Amino acid sequence: MTEIQASGSRARTRQSIVDAAIEVLARNPAAPLGEVAAAANVGRTTLHRYFAERADLTAALRAEAVDRLCQATERARIADGTGATAIRRLCQEYFDLGDVLSLIFNQQLLLTDADWQQAAEGDAAFGEMVERGHRDGTIDPELPATWIQSLIWSQLYAGWSYIGDQCVSRHEALRLILRSIEGAVSVR
Amino acid sequence: MTEIQASGSRARTRQSIVDAAIEVLARNPAAPLGEVAAAANVGRTTLHRYFAERADLTAALRAEAVDRLCQATERARIADGTGATAIRRLCQEYFDLGDVLSLIFNQQLLLTDADWQQAAEGDAAFGEMVERGHRDGTIDPELPATWIQSLIWSQLYAGWSYIGDQCVSRHEALRLILRSIEGAVSVR
DNA sequence: CTATTTTGGAACATCAGTGTTCCACTATGG
DNA sequence: CCATAGTGGAACACTGATGTTCCAAAATAG
Numbered sequence: 001m002t003e004i005q006a007s008g009s010r011a012r013t014r015q016s017i018v019d020a021a022i023e024v025l026a027r028n029p030a031a032p033l034g035e036v037a038a039a040a041n042v043g044r045t046t047l048h049r050y051f052a053e054r055a056d057l058t059a060a061l062r063a064e065a066v067d068r069l070c071q072a073t074e075r076a077r078i079a080d081g082t083g084a085t086a087i088r089r090l091c092q093e094y095f096d097l098g099d100v101l102s103l104i105f106n107q108q109l110l111l112t113d114a115d116w117q118q119a120a121e122g123d124a125a126f127g128e129m130v131e132r133g134h135r136d137g138t139i140d141p142e143l144p145a146t147w148i149q150s151l152i153w154s155q156l157y158a159g160w161s162y163i164g165d166q167c168v169s170r171h172e173a174l175r176l177i178l179r180s181i182e183g184a185v186s187v188r
Numbered sequence: 189m190t191e192i193q194a195s196g197s198r199a200r201t202r203q204s205i206v207d208a209a210i211e212v213l214a215r216n217p218a219a220p221l222g223e224v225a226a227a228a229n230v231g232r233t234t235l236h237r238y239f240a241e242r243a244d245l246t247a248a249l250r251a252e253a254v255d256r257l258c259q260a261t262e263r264a265r266i267a268d269g270t271g272a273t274a275i276r277r278l279c280q281e282y283f284d285l286g287d288v289l290s291l292i293f294n295q296q297l298l299l300t301d302a303d304w305q306q307a308a309e310g311d312a313a314f315g316e317m318v319e320r321g322h323r324d325g326t327i328d329p330e331l332p333a334t335w336i337q338s339l340i341w342s343q344l345y346a347g348w349s350y351i352g353d354q355c356v357s358r359h360e361a362l363r364l365i366l367r368s369i370e371g372a373v374s375v376r
Numbered sequence: 377c378t379a380t381t382t383t384g385g386a387a388c389a390t391c392a393g394t395g396t397t398c399c400a401c402t403a404t405g406g
Numbered sequence: 407c408c409a410t411a412g413t414g415g416a417a418c419a420c421t422g423a424t425g426t427t428c429c430a431a432a433a434t435a436g
Binding site for chain 2 (some may be wrong): 106146155165167184185188
């Protein structure tokens with residue numbers, strides 16, 4: 001619980017640990033903390049100095065994930081343009097989240113409803129985007145906003161896995177994702 | 189490794205354990221074996237009698253998963269009809285796999301390539317179905333078979349999660365899945 | 377160069393899951 | 407009803423992850 005603050009050096013070490021944790025835990029949510037420490041080029045002791053318990057680390061990860069999610073959502077300007085183009089931009093931004101994507105999706109990094117609201121400036125913004133799409137005829141009215149959200153996440157995750165499984169460039173994977181989502185979402 | 193055989197009673201107990209394991213491990217891949225035993229209404233001792241090590245149990249699960257996957261694939265008759273209708277039937281069948289779905293997707297139940305080939309009578313059958321769709325104009329030629337496979341799995345998984353997260357009937361979830369996949373896959 | 381901060385290694389107690397053994401208990405079918 | 411297959415509880419040793427403490431080395435600031 002107790003957060004150590006500032007001092008430049010501390011902040012850097014802390015961030016290094018968080019970044020390493022994202023990378024390691026994205027691949028294996030049950031990885032021992034020693035692995036995280038190693039990945040961060042830090043002693044296990046040091047890791048525990050910053051995050052006393054495992055729960056403290058995962059809490060920090062959740063905060064970091066929500067933060068990056070917020071930034072991505074803002075960059076996507078989901079209030080602009082047609083519903084479909086907004087979704088397209090959102091997917092592009094989310095795609096760049098990389099490991100954070102896996103963490104959120106794959107794992108029990110269970111974001112609470114409150115987290116989601118914060119991330120998307122409230123489900124309101126996302127729901128509004130979808131409804132706009134329903135009205136302007138670029139999004140299938142049969143598909144509720146919540147489902148489209150599930151859709152986007154699962155597709156993005158599939159895309160990232162695809163890069164690893166098959167031997168495909170990020171760019172190609174993103175192309176497939178966007179094409180598929182557009183098709184899934186658009187009016188028939 | 190040593191498999192105990194037959195005798196009616198044994199077979200029943202064994203199956204009960206396997207079924208329980210599917211249910212429990214689908215929700216939490218790291219669940220202790222005691223939980224599996226409890227879910228199977230069986231003592232932990234008995235579980236170990238049938239599956240000496242955890243690895244033995246997961247091996248059995250893999251076999252069971254491959255088996256059910258095979259049956260589902262056969263029922264779908266993916267060699268019949270247009271590419272799109274075949275995919276639709278396949279999705280319907282896979283959807284009914286339920287927890288097995290989560291096990292395969294969510295978890296490191298990593299099916300080997302050999303498993304997949306067995307399950308789909310070789311990637312050949314699946315690839316053939318997709319190519320048929322490319323030719324008959326019901327499947328977007330831009331999307332390779334491997335991607336469509338990723339797509340299907342991720343969507344099915346999303347659908348099952350959706351049932352839990354939102355409060356939606358299986359039927360409604362399946363409807364959304366089929367509609368989305370059809371849209372994602374069809375020619376634009 | 378000193379004082380302070382920050383670090384990492386080593387050693388330790390603790391804990392939960394695992395896998396084993398042993399024995400007594402229930403069924404079940406001959 | 408009796409022999410046997412099947413079960414489950416209790417106890418145990420073992421393992422790997424966790425979290426703590428202590429101290430000496432390294433980095434940084436003054």
